Amino acid sequence: MEQYCMYLRKSRADREAEQRGEMETLSRHEAALLALAARNHHPITKIYREVVSGETIAARPCMQELLSEVEAGIWTGVYVMEVERLARGDTIDQGVVSRAFRLSSTLIITPIKTYHPDNEFDEEYFEFGLFMSRREYATIKRRLQRGRDASVREGKYIGNRTPYGYYREKIPHDKGFRLVPDPDQADVVRNIYKWYCNGIPADGVSPTTFGMAKIRDRLNGLGIPAATGGPWTISSVSGILQNPVYTGKIRHNYRPAEKSLSGGVITVRRPRNGSGDLYDGLHEAIISQESFDMVQDFMKNRKLPSIPYKKKMANPLSGIVRCSVCGKVMIRRPYQSGRQCTLMCQTAHCATVASDLDDVEREILNGLAEWLKDYKLQWNIPDSADSSPAVSMLQTQLVQKRKEEERLQSQLDNTYDLLEQGIYTKDVFLTRNKMVVEKLEDVHISINSLEKEIVLEQKRLQAKIDVIPKVENILDVYWTLPDAKSKNDLLKSVLDKVIYTKSGRNGPHRKVHYTFALDLYPRLPKSP
Incomplete structure (x- = not known):
């Protein structure tokens, strides 16, 4: 079954036009491409709207998702206003885009021309368009930079953030x-x-x-x-x-x-x-x-004299323990008097009280042992990840959504037949077509979400199987490790963070009674 999607992205000229009061760009482009798709009898089942400004593909999440689906061969064609909207970065990014469409034989459909990647002339035309786009982009950047430099020399302020005062x-x-x-x-x-x-x-x-x-x-x-x-x-x-x-x-x-x-x-x-x-x-x-x-x-x-930086890590809890009041990472505080190091909040005048680092470290290990004990009791781990009731339920929902997708696709095909037979006017066709396409888009979003949830649930179940031996290993070998770096790496492999709470100080005769509380957050896959 042929499937088509649409990719919309604003250019700098579009933003300048909107500032002059012209129509919102993405809405105008969407209407034009939907009309083009209707004339071609191509159902648009998904629309990508790139609202971030990015020079590279790495800075454009919608483009990354589109390219991954193009490489997977999901789309028959992609509707776009201009080929330049796909990539205006360097030659590497443009090569990635060109290769993805060529290897998957995905069409690039614009109001001016349809590019067939299998056609060598279209391929050359497409690559030439990207080349000219890159040159234009470099020219625009030079012009903008010259304008910024000239404004600064004239004494104008060009910064995005206004200085205090x-x-x-x-x-x-x-x-x-x-x-x-x-x-x-x-x-x-x-x-x-x-x-x-x-x-x-x-x-x-x-x-x-x-x-x-x-x-x-x-x-x-x-x-x-x-x-x-x-x-x-x-x-x-x-x-x-x-x-x-x-x-x-x-x-x-x-x-x-x-x-x-x-x-x-x-x-x-x-x-x-x-x-x-x-x-x-x-x-x-x-x-x-x-x-x-x-x-x-x-x-x-x-200025204080600089202290040579010690590359060797001294805090086994570095980057793990956070203050419950301000949320900042707590740090190790050494003492020249020979007193043992403490773990303290780095925020000035924070109400959280410090504790001995060794005490916090010992209680984290005790907490991990208690958590592991409860973890084993609470989870009935299946023999394989696919046998989970949650996975079965999600797979049932996925089957239902795919049946709904087939039904809506049939309705979409009927709208084209009714238009050709003269039963639907153009306005009625566009209204009905858009309605069915929106429903199809919602169904596709649900299908993608369910597929991701199934994969995530399978990973979660696998984590339940893997995490037990990992924590058991930590409890067995932790105190035998030679340095703080090894201990820190081991703790970070099973803990996302630890929240530390302590509001009162211990009295001189209550040193063995720790008044701090720790909330442990094991490193498990998060909910979708």
Whole structure:
């Protein structure tokens, strides 16, 4: 049975057109392609709507799903407004798209032309279209970058996030934006610089020791929200103290994107590039250049000596235990006095109380032993994954949905027959056709969901079989392992996380009575 789908994606020109008030792009393209499919008597059983902007296939989840189904030979043809909508990235991505359609003999149907991958001339035409699309994309990127560079040199603000202390304003009778001081936030910025340089007149507070942590506490104590709307952190205070935008400058190329290829996957890093490129901005300065330079000198002199990084892991619970109050990963705290290490929350002034690391580690192992005991009692593990009642029930539902799919497909075929016989007018045909196609699409979504649930349930059952010997092995060998890294790897193989709760401190005579609670989350497949 022939099956056709539709792939919709917005281009940059489409977004610019929508900003000018033109019709929503995806709806317009969908209507045009549905009409084309109706003329071709091709039932559209699935529609992919790509709403994210991504340069590569890795950044476009709908495209990834479409390509996997094309490679599996599910689709007879794919409707798309232009071949350029499929891939505008580099030659590797375009080669992946071209190969998937060619090997599966899947048609690419556009309002202008239908591409037959088995036809060498169509194949050349298709690849030439992708080549021209890539050139056009590179040209657009160069033009946009030149425009951004020119705007920065003119003093305009091009960032997506407005720095704290300012709001963004459209420049009258010109393109672009400029920064305008926010009266309330600008006073906060001035106070941050004043406090860092001079301190706050208060008993017991020395101006030379008033650092970022105390500024953070002061702002949070006054109930002033940070730029994110939440509490202030040391990094948010540091970001304000090091940002030259408050002196009337525009900072550009401060964190340029650096792409690298690792394991066939493109990763993007944005390392800091010193102070970047500075230009005179169109906005009013909040801080004088002298105050800014003074802060930079203070920060340089206050920097602590760097401590050599120890590559050897010392915390066997690293990345596993989380605080129940703030959700942050808890860290190991060593003591120079010889006292044994504790496990503490890294959030300043968090209400969670620390405990000895050895005690937490021992209780996690005890908790795993108790959990395993209950786990064995609760689960009646079948001989094979396929014999589960849950799998049988899902497979029964899948059979019913496939019967419903056949019935709807028959109805869809009848709409074309009734149109050809003159019983349906064009408007009635489009209405009925769209109704049946929408029902078919819902059925296909249900079928895909059921198939995924069946696979997941089978994996879950297999995990029930595998997890018992794995946990038993951990309980047997854990205390014999030579280092923290080995213990950490073993715990992470069976635990997603552990939630730690402790609100009160142990008294000096109650050391053996642990007042903390642990919630263990075993590593099992999650529900769909």
